[in-house]
Amino acid sequence: MDFAKAYKQCRKSMALGRGIKAVEACLHRGKHEFDSLQEAKLSCFRDIRGYKIVSSGECAFFPRDLSEIKVGSGLAWYRDTFATTEIVLPPYHSFGFLSEYGGKISKSNSEEERYAHANNMLLEMYTPPRMADLICGAWSQRITFAQYQEQLIEAVKAYCLGLYGVAIVGILPCIEGFLRELGKHVSLPVKDAVNIETLLKVFHRIKQGELKRLVAGYDWYPDKELTINYLSRYHERVQMLESMEMYFRGCFYGHTESLPSHFVLNRHGIAHGFFKGYATPSNFLRLFNLISLLSFAAILVEGRGSMLQPGVTTDSEALALNFTKCLLSRRYVQPNAQSILPSPIILG
Incomplete structure (x- = not known):
């Protein structure tokens, strides 16, 4: 036939x-x-x-x-709402939690209020103990992350010490390194390429894998209609990958001249000293959240791992204690620091 x-x-x-x-x-x-x-x-x-x-x-x-299946199903609303505050879809968190903060962000009356809600969400999601749980319970299980484990821990220690600029600069190479490792796992080695179009091919290849899994067992289907773009209207894993694509293209690797004035978390702008004001706790947590979503992508390409919030382990307790010591040492590193941890922004 x-x-x-x-x-x-x-x-x-x-x-x-x-x-x-x-x-x-x-x-x-x-x-x-x-x-x-x-x-x-x-x-x-x-x-x-x-x-x-x-x-x-x-x-x-x-x-x-x-x-x-209508456009905008699945995680599309969450993806687009958090994108307005330079945040990729947070994995390992409940819909109830994401809905609460997504609602606050979407109903904000100003850019300042929108970012305040977003920053409070990041502070609540990524306390030092929870970061330790993720590093030990999720990230350490990923082959893709192995060679960057120590550098990630060092970056979090710098964050706990209040050295936000050092923490951000320390975590930047890990992000690009993860993309390269993901590329190897999907038979798309990007080698020493640094341009965004080459690196984003990795996400396209992973999304192709999702489509292949969907139609596995069939020799033919209408591939001009049942496409990756079609899956983006409802397929949650594809939408999570798109969340990273949007962030990399529009923020992290965006052309510095075309970025809005408040977008300062840009690889090129930071690496070449063009941007100032990026050294904030919430900006470090934006990158930490991005890495968390990259660990989700690693599960897809490595074919193993849990997509649930990791629990407390002996290793994570020990690492959390290490982070706590950094917090307590902060007063010596920064004598004028007002508090051990960044405080949530109080909205009037």
């Missing part, structure tokens, strides 16, 4: 939306020979319903109606 021709005829006659009997009749009218026809679905976060057709040992999937 010419699956592409058969699908086009079924779609044009609107048989796909009328049920299996209508599809069967359309195939017979078109003189398409097949061995079996049955209702089927592709399941991942949402069901794409359709029909499984077997002909001469090959299998095809004809979707019933791809418009049934």
Whole structure:
């Protein structure tokens, strides 16, 4: 059977939306020979319903109606809301928590209020003990992260000491290094490339893997319609990867001249001394959150690991104690520091 021709005829006659009997009749009218026809679905976060057709040992999937899944489903609202404050989708956190802060951010009356809510969210998510839990319980399990483990810990220690500029500069190389390691795992070595277009190909390759998993077992499907762009309307893993793509393209690797004045967390601007004012606790936590989402991408490419918030372990308790010692030493590093930890912003 010419699956592409058969699908086009079924779609044009609107048989796909009328049920299996209508599809069967359309195939017979078109003189398409097949061995079996049955209702089927592709399941991942949402069901794409359709029909499984077997002909001469090959299998095809004809979707019933791809418009049934609306644009903006899944995590799209969270992705777009947090993006307004330069934050990628935080993994390992509940929908209830994200909804609470997403609502506050979306209802803010000013840019200042929006960023204040976002910064408070970061401070609540990433206390030193929780950072220790992530480093020991999630990141240390990733092959992709292995060679950067010590540098990450050093950056968090600098953060706890109140040396935010040092912490941010220390964590920047890790981020690009993770992208390179992810590229190796998806057979896309980016070598020494530093341009954003080359590095973002890694995310495209990972998203292609999600599409392949969705249609696994089928020899044919309408690949001009069932695309990565289509998955972005509802597929949560694809949306999380897109959250990073948006951030890398629009903020982290964005052209310094085209960035809004308040976007100072930019690799090029920081590395070449163009930007000032980036050394804040919330900006370090933005990068820490980005690395947390990169660890989620590592789970996808390495094929193992939990996407749940890691619990406390003996190792994480020891690391948390180490971070606490840095907090207590902060008064000696910065004698004029007003508090051990950054305080949440109080909104009037």
